[in-house]
Amino acid sequence: MPLAHNNMELTRTQQATKDAIVKQITKMKQESLDNIMKMQRMDNQEAKKETEDGMNMFEDGKVDQARNRVTARSSVADALAQDINLLKGINTITPTEEIQMGDVVHTDKGKFFVACASDAFTIEGEKYIGISTESPLFRALLGKHDGDTVTVNGNDFKLKKSF
Template structure:
């Protein structure tokens, strides 16, 4: 995966923090916009459609509060997770299998670092539970398929 595993893990950690910070910023902006649109005050006149639209925006803002909290929680996990180099599948590990690379940390969309694609998985994910504690060269069964672990870092 990398010539300098410690530097790679530091860069990976920074990349994941940056991605979550960007996601949090976008979620907060969306939430703030909906909250601002949920108020009818400040207008001299408003009708039932204005009130209905404001109420709909308030409901949407409440729904979009969850992504904001979710990204805050992910950032908290990433800030406190040990990304040290390891040889066993555990939180903070990067695991390669079947041409895929996953980072045991928080669930993320796919992202690239140095031209290689990764995806974050949580400790609650079924695939993590199937491979937890294993090392490179070990195999595990997931969804009825035998999967060989190529590398753990």
């Protein structure tokens, strides 16, 4: 028999914090994507210019380098776009008492947001880090409740609060 997940209502403060976190991570991801797309356009223009100018062996190598950079960055751009789309839909997940994707998680070792990996950032004076659903920390926390302790890579994380 499947376990029942107890839905919970977020307070206005919790929802505002979660919204601010989502907005900040989305902004960071969008800025990274915009930067990559700008570099992609520059490399494509460089390759096109070198091709139009008539190629010799040196120019042929430069064109290949530019195209290789475009190819290498395309997977990063795709991943950023996927993260942005995930974040846009994060509020459709119904909050429960068990840790799940979309949760804000406070532990004795830091504060995290479960959706996609991100650098540390500050919201209302509190430092957060985005973690993906593939991270060892999230896998250990999945389904846990406030007060539980998990061990990841030899480090204990005591779950203080989640929403």
